Structure formats: structure tokens, C-alpha cells
Amino acid sequence: MTGSLSHIDAEGTARMVDVGAKPDTRRVAVASGVITMSDEALAAVRAGNAPKGDVLGTARIAGIMAAKKTGDLVPMCHPLALDAVNIDFSFEDEGEFAGSIRATATASITGKTGIEMEAITAVSIALVTIYDMAKALDKGMVISGIRLIEKLGGKSGHWKAQGWI
Amino acid sequence: MTGSLSHIDAEGTARMVDVGAKPDTRRVAVASGVITMSDEALAAVRAGNAPKGDVLGTARIAGIMAAKKTGDLVPMCHPLALDAVNIDFSFEDEGEFAGSIRATATASITGKTGIEMEAITAVSIALVTIYDMAKALDKGMVISGIRLIEKLGGKSGHWKAQGWI
Amino acid sequence: MTGSLSHIDAEGTARMVDVGAKPDTRRVAVASGVITMSDEALAAVRAGNAPKGDVLGTARIAGIMAAKKTGDLVPMCHPLALDAVNIDFSFEDEGEFAGSIRATATASITGKTGIEMEAITAVSIALVTIYDMAKALDKGMVISGIRLIEKLGGKSGHWKAQGWI
Amino acid sequence: MTGSLSHIDAEGTARMVDVGAKPDTRRVAVASGVITMSDEALAAVRAGNAPKGDVLGTARIAGIMAAKKTGDLVPMCHPLALDAVNIDFSFEDEGEFAGSIRATATASITGKTGIEMEAITAVSIALVTIYDMAKALDKGMVISGIRLIEKLGGKSGHWKAQGWI
Amino acid sequence: MTGSLSHIDAEGTARMVDVGAKPDTRRVAVASGVITMSDEALAAVRAGNAPKGDVLGTARIAGIMAAKKTGDLVPMCHPLALDAVNIDFSFEDEGEFAGSIRATATASITGKTGIEMEAITAVSIALVTIYDMAKALDKGMVISGIRLIEKLGGKSGHWKAQGWI
Amino acid sequence: MTGSLSHIDAEGTARMVDVGAKPDTRRVAVASGVITMSDEALAAVRAGNAPKGDVLGTARIAGIMAAKKTGDLVPMCHPLALDAVNIDFSFEDEGEFAGSIRATATASITGKTGIEMEAITAVSIALVTIYDMAKALDKGMVISGIRLIEKLGGKSGHWKAQGWI
Numbered sequence: 001m002t003g004s005l006s007h008i009d010a011e012g013t014a015r016m017v018d019v020g021a022k023p024d025t026r027r028v029a030v031a032s033g034v035i036t037m038s039d040e041a042l043a044a045v046r047a048g049n050a051p052k053g054d055v056l057g058t059a060r061i062a063g064i065m066a067a068k069k070t071g072d073l074v075p076m077c078h079p080l081a082l083d084a085v086n087i088d089f090s091f092e093d094e095g096e097f098a099g100s101i102r103a104t105a106t107a108s109i110t111g112k113t114g115i116e117m118e119a120i121t122a123v124s125i126a127l128v129t130i131y132d133m134a135k136a137l138d139k140g141m142v143i144s145g146i147r148l149i150e151k152l153g154g155k156s157g158h159w160k161a162q163g164w165i
Numbered sequence: 166m167t168g169s170l171s172h173i174d175a176e177g178t179a180r181m182v183d184v185g186a187k188p189d190t191r192r193v194a195v196a197s198g199v200i201t202m203s204d205e206a207l208a209a210v211r212a213g214n215a216p217k218g219d220v221l222g223t224a225r226i227a228g229i230m231a232a233k234k235t236g237d238l239v240p241m242c243h244p245l246a247l248d249a250v251n252i253d254f255s256f257e258d259e260g261e262f263a264g265s266i267r268a269t270a271t272a273s274i275t276g277k278t279g280i281e282m283e284a285i286t287a288v289s290i291a292l293v294t295i296y297d298m299a300k301a302l303d304k305g306m307v308i309s310g311i312r313l314i315e316k317l318g319g320k321s322g323h324w325k326a327q328g329w330i
Numbered sequence: 331m332t333g334s335l336s337h338i339d340a341e342g343t344a345r346m347v348d349v350g351a352k353p354d355t356r357r358v359a360v361a362s363g364v365i366t367m368s369d370e371a372l373a374a375v376r377a378g379n380a381p382k383g384d385v386l387g388t389a390r391i392a393g394i395m396a397a398k399k400t401g402d403l404v405p406m407c408h409p410l411a412l413d414a415v416n417i418d419f420s421f422e423d424e425g426e427f428a429g430s431i432r433a434t435a436t437a438s439i440t441g442k443t444g445i446e447m448e449a450i451t452a453v454s455i456a457l458v459t460i461y462d463m464a465k466a467l468d469k470g471m472v473i474s475g476i477r478l479i480e481k482l483g484g485k486s487g488h489w490k491a492q493g494w495i
Numbered sequence: 496m497t498g499s500l501s502h503i504d505a506e507g508t509a510r511m512v513d514v515g516a517k518p519d520t521r522r523v524a525v526a527s528g529v530i531t532m533s534d535e536a537l538a539a540v541r542a543g544n545a546p547k548g549d550v551l552g553t554a555r556i557a558g559i560m561a562a563k564k565t566g567d568l569v570p571m572c573h574p575l576a577l578d579a580v581n582i583d584f585s586f587e588d589e590g591e592f593a594g595s596i597r598a599t600a601t602a603s604i605t606g607k608t609g610i611e612m613e614a615i616t617a618v619s620i621a622l623v624t625i626y627d628m629a630k631a632l633d634k635g636m637v638i639s640g641i642r643l644i645e646k647l648g649g650k651s652g653h654w655k656a657q658g659w660i
Numbered sequence: 661m662t663g664s665l666s667h668i669d670a671e672g673t674a675r676m677v678d679v680g681a682k683p684d685t686r687r688v689a690v691a692s693g694v695i696t697m698s699d700e701a702l703a704a705v706r707a708g709n710a711p712k713g714d715v716l717g718t719a720r721i722a723g724i725m726a727a728k729k730t731g732d733l734v735p736m737c738h739p740l741a742l743d744a745v746n747i748d749f750s751f752e753d754e755g756e757f758a759g760s761i762r763a764t765a766t767a768s769i770t771g772k773t774g775i776e777m778e779a780i781t782a783v784s785i786a787l788v789t790i791y792d793m794a795k796a797l798d799k800g801m802v803i804s805g806i807r808l809i810e811k812l813g814g815k816s817g818h819w820k821a822q823g824w825i
Numbered sequence: 826m827t828g829s830l831s832h833i834d835a836e837g838t839a840r841m842v843d844v845g846a847k848p849d850t851r852r853v854a855v856a857s858g859v860i861t862m863s864d865e866a867l868a869a870v871r872a873g874n875a876p877k878g879d880v881l882g883t884a885r886i887a888g889i890m891a892a893k894k895t896g897d898l899v900p901m902c903h904p905l906a907l908d909a910v911n912i913d914f915s916f917e918d919e920g921e922f923a924g925s926i927r928a929t930a931t932a933s934i935t936g937k938t939g940i941e942m943e944a945i946t947a948v949s950i951a952l953v954t955i956y957d958m959a960k961a962l963d964k965g966m967v968i969s970g971i972r973l974i975e976k977l978g979g980k981s982g983h984w985k986a987q988g989w990i
Binding site for chain 2: 680772
């Protein structure tokens with residue numbers, strides 16, 4: 001095995017990576033994921049969204065606020081001063097995730113360390129919030145496909161998930 | 166549409182449900198989800214886990230601590246005094262999620278409201294933490310299948326997800 | 331002076347009141363306050379509210395989430411397991427606060443101690459959030475009239491602010 | 496209407512403003528507000544303050560600690576690394592707010608974004624804490640006049656509220 | 661070895677203890693600890709305390725607020741609805757800890773689980789705060805003797821530390 | 826008395842120090858402390874540590890996460906963007922603290938203000954967590970010797986505690 005877990009030191013204990021020697025650079029990360037639900041629940045979210053936007057509006061704010069708490073939730077993450085994090089939702093009408101709501105989060109920072117955990121955390125909590133808001137209609141909803149889509153800046157440069165254009 | 170979103174009132178604004186009239190009853194919820202990764206990353210997590218247990222040990226603690234923050238993360242959730250929340254991990258060697266690590270969280274409370282959001286939040290943040298701990302080896306990991314598996318207690322009684330024994 | 335500050339002991343140091351001997355009873359508190367702004371800012375909030383509801387929608391969620399953090403914000407407050415907290419907004423078209431947005435929060439609990447600080451905190455942070463969302467249009471907005479309107483339950487029974495019907 | 500709500504995008508959804516392209520500059524913000532109470536309550540706070548300072552001392556610390564949580568309370572606020580935040584109290588003996596305690600907060604940062612929300616949050620929670628500490632004497636206290644007084648640094652330069660010297 | 665670590669299960673992983681079957685009973689815990697400092701620093705704290713009480717006043721509030729966060733700080737602790745927590749300070753003029761400030765915290769709850777971690781956390785953070793407030797005078801201060809002094813209620817009944825009357 | 830308490834202003838009120846004029850420099854702080862326990866409890870921690878590492882593993886994560894919350898726990902501390910914080914444990918077999926577990930935390934930052942409070946907070950909460958994990962075996966454990974060991978960077982340069990090589 002040539003790879004290594006960057007948070008684990010030679011003796012196997014959990015460690016924060018010291019980012020003190022890294023320069024401040026502009027970094028952007030995009031993450032995405034979906035929640036699949038019954039037609040009934042989906043219709044209620046869509047309708048609830050049409051006049052007042054509260055299901056997705058609540059999930060958006062929950063995701064943005066969670067991104068700001070990433071360093072408080074993920075033990076080895078650095079506390080970061082985000083430039084911004086925002087979330088978009090779309091309804092997936094076809095393909096693997098037809099009947100799903102997709103959440104896509106974009107986070108950015110001018111800093112020493114990557115911002116992908118903030119984007120992934122934002123997506124995760126936004127989807128968990130949708131579950132909470134719609135669970136009276138469908139307890140069997142499933143959250144899937146949470147992943148990093150794209151990453152710019154830092155040592156690893158531009159990275160894009162396979163199969164995403 | 167006969168269903169309704171319990172957090173949305175007649176005018177479509179987001180609302181907390183008033184649980185004041187509900188009795189305190191024992192409630193249990195089980196949620197589960199997986200993270201799929203490359204063979205290399207999986208081998209590193211397994212090996213890291215064998216001698217010292219830190220990847221999964223860190224993820225377990227992150228998930229437990231996140232469950233206690235559910236009311237702070239999910240806007241319409243009540244702050245709850247959990248009886249307990251615990252997380253188990255297993256390696257999926259076959260089936261839909263072969264090559265994945267499964268996290269299963271069990272949360273319990275003696276209270277007025279269900280505990281499923283705590284179990285789902287615990288699973289989500291445990292998996293996000295595994296992503297963080299292994300991302301140096303594989304940026305393409307995917308978190309999937311986060312769902313409620315079982316729910317006991319409260320008005321809706323015993324509920325079990327389809328396809329789970 | 332016959333009154334005394336309940337959080338201050340005989341020697342003048344700050345203290346939490348011990349509520350251990352109090353019974354659990356149903357308690358409700360209603361608080362209210364306003365933010366006064368320029369016509370331009372008010373029109374933007376109204377318009378922003380009409381199609382998508384995001385200014386007030388964001389403020390509502392901020393206020394609800396802040397209420398859940400009251401024990402973390404106000405040093406001598408007990409951490410409480412709220413039954414519910416909700417916020418309503420209205421536009422004041424006449425009277426002392428014409429040209430203002432009013433936020434009214436209702437909090438309830440079945441517990442040993444009053445819930446008025448949660449209602450007041452919810453109103454305060456909801457109004458501060460409106461300031462944040464509209465400050466690009468008007469830096470001179472003023473938040474006023476934050477007060478307890480009504481209180482039910484507990485030793486002091488039913489209390490209502492003077493001048494409120 | 497020529498103005499626009501900076502946190503709301505073209506489609507009306509709530510958004511964090513991306514501050515990545517802004518330079519780090521020194522910024523200062525001053526905010527102020529009052530709490531009006533009965534003579535009895537005011538006398539108790541004054542007396543409590545004279546020998547031991549605990550009412551205002553507690554409110555001061557609550558306000559300072561709340562300022563550090565602004566990004567956790569106000570959804571679209573950036574998490575900021577404050578240079579400092581401090582709070583002063585004065586007793587208003589005459590004018591519109593005679594019989595009130597005034598809280599004035601000064602916050603400063605060397606950063607990309609303004610610090611006014613931190614000053615306003617500090618004032619708000621300091622006043623809410625005074626309410627909590629004195630509510631056994633007077634439930635009818637009113638919090639008023641919370642506003643930005645002065646702002647230095649950043650694109651908008653030096654701004655001062657009308658009527659403040 | 662006949663004892664066992666209550667948070668560690670048969671396979672050695674960290675676990676929260678399920679307190680669901682325990683009855684609600686009144687529980688009290690007292691913890692104590694000291695910080696030893698130079699004569700110069702001690703004199704400044706005493707003098708600072710005499711007129712305005714701010715060093716110890718700040719430490720008191722920090723300790724009380726930290727006690728309310730115990731479940732957020734100590735991974736396997738349950739989130740608890742404290743009845744009260746309070747802190748007293750004294751100056752140790754003789755004995756093992758002459759030249760020290762002692763912090764003693766008393767926490768109480770009517771609940772299913774003990775309150776000793778809240779008392780110990782309150783003492784720890786109160787002392788850490790004194791360090792912070794006085795460190796410009798003495799970087800060599802030492803915090804010692806943090807321990808549980810007394811515990812009432814629950815299965816183990818009345819427990820008192822050896823050597824404490 | 827020539828010294829002064831840097832957080833206390835001329836009138837004795839608690840204040841955050843304004844660090845706006847300080848340059849960003851690399852700073853490191855090391856703090857340490859011990860917990861002394863019965864032979865039985867120590868053997869259980871050692872054994873629990875040998876196969877799975879969960880007692881110390883849990884304490885390590887608790888300490889790291891607490892360090893990130895220092896600004897939220899210690900009232901006059903600045904919120905800081907840590908470069909890293911890590912914790913090591915050792916078993917003290919001889920000397921003043923024989924029969925103890927020592928926790929040593931190293932924190933670093935590139936910033937305007939020192940990082941010693943983060944290191945001290947990490948040690949304190951790591952030791953409090955060990956207490957929590959082992960208290961079923963020994964309620965009489967004592968936490969001692971929490972102190973700053975070494976400090977590099979900033980105006981005061983290189984500082985080392987007396988008696989530490």
C-alpha cells in the first residue's frame with residue numbers, strides 16, 4: 001500500500017494536519033447528493049416550495065449554517081473562515097435518481113486548506129433537513145450519492161469526479 | 166394529495182410541531198448508511214482500524230457527538246435529552262454496496278418526540294468523517310443509502326424499512 | 331427596596347436559580363419586537379417576501395434556532411427542552427411603529443422554569459437577521475419594542491403586558 | 496427601486512455573499528441600544544452593580560461571547576476572526592430613554608467583511624441578559640433603539656447614524 | 661480485574677451508557693480545584709476582585725456556561741437539563757495549596773444520570789479562565805487538585821472524597 | 826505592583842485585548858497535565874487502550890475538538906483559526922505523578938495572538954474525558970499539574986516553564 005491516511009500518524013493515532021507552512025490560496029469545492037422519496041412526498045415538497053419555498057428554503061439555510069460548523073462536527077477538520085457557501089436544489093426527473101431532489105453546495109475560501117468538507121457537510125445536512133421536513137409523509141426516504149464533484153485550488157489543482165462534465 | 170408536511174402550517178411557513186400534549190414514552194430509532202471507496206482507501210482504513218482503530222474510532226465519536234447536536238443542526242427539530250446513541254461499523258463484502266463501510270446508529274429516548282433525526286444525523290456525520298479521514302487516498306468516495314431502518318415507540322408504533330429483516 | 335434580583339445571591343455574585351423543587355407545568359410565553367426601516371428597504375423586503383419569502387423565511391429560522399440556543403447565550407438561563415417555538419411576522423402600517431416589520435414569537439414548554447427568555451431571544455435574533463438581510467439598503471434601521479407580551483403557567487400565573495389586549 | 500438585498504440572488508433565494516475578492520482591511524463598528532425598566536428594577540441593578548458589578552458584568556460577558564457566535568446565529572453572516580469586541584454600559588438619566596440602561600458595543604477586525612453584525616448581536620444579547628437578570632423585579636422591561644451608530648473601513652468608508660455626534 | 665469501564669463495550673469500542681431504564685432522582689455533585697500563581701498575580705486578582713470582581717466574575721460565568729456545554733465537550737456524556745450549577749471562589753492562605761485560588765462548583769439535577777461531569781467541567785473551565793485573565797502577569801500558573809468532592813443521589817448514594825469533611 | 830491584568834481596563838471591567846495592530850506570526854504552545862487514579866482504573870485504561878485504544882482515543886478527540894472551541898469557552902479569548910492541535914498521552918511510572926496518565930497538547934497558529942489557551946483547554950478537556958471514561962472504577966481520580974510548558978513566537982519570544990528541559 002503506497003497511500004497513507006493524512007490524519008493518522010506513524011503510530012496510528014488520529015491527528016490534525018499542520019497547515020502552518022501552506023500559503024493562502026483561493027479554493028473552491030462543489031459537492032452534491034440526492035434524497036429519493038415517494039411521489040406523494042415529492043409532490044408536497046414541490047407544492048410547498050411553489051408558493052412559499054419553505055421546505056427547500058429551510059434546508060438551504062440548515063446546510064449553509066452546518067457548513068459554518070464543519071470544524072465543530074468533523075474532529076480533524078480545521079476551523080475555517082469561509083468566503084462563501086451556497087446551496088442549489090433541483091428536481092431529478094430522469095436517470096438513476098429520478099424522483100429525487102438534488103442538493104448541490106459550492107464553498108469557497110482564501111486559505112491554507114481545502115474546503116471540500118464544508119461543501120459535503122452542507123449537502124449532508126441540507127438533505128437530512130429535507131428528510132425531517134417530509135418524514136410525516138414518507139419514512140422510507142433514502143439519501144444517496146453524496147460526493148465531491150469538483151475542487152479547485154491548492155496543491156492538487158483542479159479535480160473533477162468521474163462522469164461529471 | 167392527502168398527506169401534509171408536519172412542519173409547514175396552513176400558510177406554508179416553517180414551524181416547529183408543538184409536542185407539549187404528547188406523553189413521554191420510550192422510543193428507539195435505527196438508521197444506517199454506507200461510504201464506498203477505492204480498494205486502496207478501504208485497505209488503509211481496515212489496516213488503520215486493525216491496530217489502533219482510529220479512523221472508525223474517530224468517526225464513531227463524531228457521529229455520537231453530532232447526534233447530540235441534532236436540534237442545533239436541523240432547524241425544526243426539538244432539542245432532546247437522549248437516553249443513548251451508539252454507532253456500529255461493518256465492512257460490506259458483497260451485494261449492492263460491496264467495497265463499502267456501513268455505519269449503523271441506534272438512538273433511544275424516553276420523551277415526547279421521535280429520535281429518528283438523531284440516528285440519521287449520527288450516521289451522516291460518521292460517514293462524512295470517514296470521508297475526511299480517507300480523502301487523501303480517494304477523493305471520489307460516495308456516501309449512499311442513508312435511511313431510517315427501524316423505529317419503535319410513539320404514535321406510529323413499530324415501523325421497519327422495506328427489505329430490512 | 332423590597333424586590334430582589336433572583337440571579338444574585340446575598341453576596342452579590344451571579345447565580346443560577348435552583349429549579350429542582352419546582353413541578354413540571356405547561357408554560358407559554360409570547361414576545362414581540364419591531365424593526366423600522368426606510369421605505370426602500372421595506373419595499374424590497376416585502377417584494378422579496380412576496381415571490382419567495384426568503385428575508386422573513388431566513389429570519390424565522392434564525393429566530394427558532396436561536397431560541398434553542400438561549401441557555402448557551404444567556405449565562406444564568408437553564409438549558410430547556412422546548413415543546414415548540416414559532417415566529418410570525420407582520421407589517422405595521424400605522425401607529426408608533428408604522429413602516430416597521432413586527433416579529434412575534436411564541437414558545438412553550440412542559441417544565442420547571444419559564445420560557446420567556448426563549449421567546450425574547452427568538453424575537454431578538456429574528457430582527458437582527460432582518461437587519462443583516464437588508465443592511466445593504468439601509469444601515470440606519472432600528473430595532474425597538476422587544477418585550478414580553480404574555481406569559482402563562484408557573485407560579486406567577488397569567489401575566490400580560492400593559493396596553494396589550 | 497434601485498437598491499437590492501445583497502443576500503438574495505436573482506431568483507430570490509437566500510445566499511451568502513462571496514467575499515473572496517475583497518482585500519483585508521481594518522474595520523470598526525459601534526452599535527448601541529437600551530433597556531427601559533421600572534425605578535425599582537433600575538435601583539436594584541444600580542445597587543447590584545455598585546458593590547459587585549454582577550448584573551452588568553454578566554451582561555457584558557454574555558454580549559462579548561455572543562458577538563463571537565454571530566456567524567452561528569445569523570444565517571448569512573460569515574464566521575469572522577474578531578480583533579476585539581467590547582461593551583460599555585451607561586445609565587440614561589434624561590431624554591427619550593430616561594430610566595434606561597444603555598449598552599454600547601465596539602467591534603473591530605482586520606478582514607474582508609464588515610463587523611456591524613457582531614456589534615449589533617453583542618448589544619442585543621447583552622440587553623436580553625439584563626432582562627433575564629432583572630425580570631423577577633419587572634417583567635415589563637422593553638428593549639429599544641438597537642442600531643448601528645458608526646462604521647469605519649471597507650468599501651463604504653466612514654458611516655455615522657443620523658443624530659449621533 | 662473486576663471493574664469495568666462503563667463506556668466501553670465487550671469489544672472495546674466507546675459507547676454511551678443507555679440510561680433509559682433509570683428513574684428520575686434528585687442528584688447533586690460538588691467538585692473543586694485550584695490554580696496556583698505568583699504573589700504578584702495573586703495580588704492583582706485580589707485587587708481586581710475587590711473593587712469590581714471581574715477576574716473571578718468572568719471565571720464564574722465561564723464555568724457556569726461550560727457546565728451547560730458538558731454534553732458537547734465530553735463525548736460519552738448525556739446532554740442534561742441542569743436544575744442549577746454555581747461556583748464559589750476562595751483564597752487558600754495555608755496548606756498544600758497556599759497562594760492559590762480555589763474554585764468549587766455545585767451542580768444539581770432531577771434526572772436519570774449523575775451530574776459530576778458538569779461540576780468537574782465547571783471547575784476546569786473556571787480555572788482555565790483565571791489562567792487566561794492573569795497570564796500576562798504569570799505564565800507559570802499551575803492548575804491542580806481538580807476532583808469530585810461529594811456526590812448525592814442515584815444508585816451509588818452518598819459518596820465523599822477521602823480527606824474531605 | 827507593576828504588573829497589570831491585560832483583560833481588565835482602567836476601570837476594572839473585563840475586556841478583550843484588541844489584536845488588530847499585531848502582525849501575523851507563527852506561534853506554537855505546548856501544555857501538559859496529569860490524571861492520577863487507582864491501580865485498578867489505570868490497569869483498565871491501559872488494557873482498554875492496548876487492543877482498541879478507545880479511552881485515550883476518545884480523550885484525544887475530545888481535547889482536539891475542545892481546543893477548537895476555546896474562544897467559545899473562555900470569555901476573553903479570540904476565536905482563532907488554528908493551524909493544528911494534537912495530543913499525546915504517556916503513562917507516568919515514577920516521580921511526583923507515578924500512577925498517572927499525562928496528556929500533552931501542542932497547538933500552532935499563524936496569527937496575531939498566542940495559542941496557549943487552546944493548548945491548555947485541550948489538555949483540560951482530554952483529562953476530564955478520561956475521568957468520565959474511568960469514573961465507574963474510581964470516583965477519586967485527581968487532575969493536576971495543568972500548565973503551559975513552552976511557548977514560541979509573538980512578542981514574548983521563546984518561553985519555557987521552570988524545571989522543564
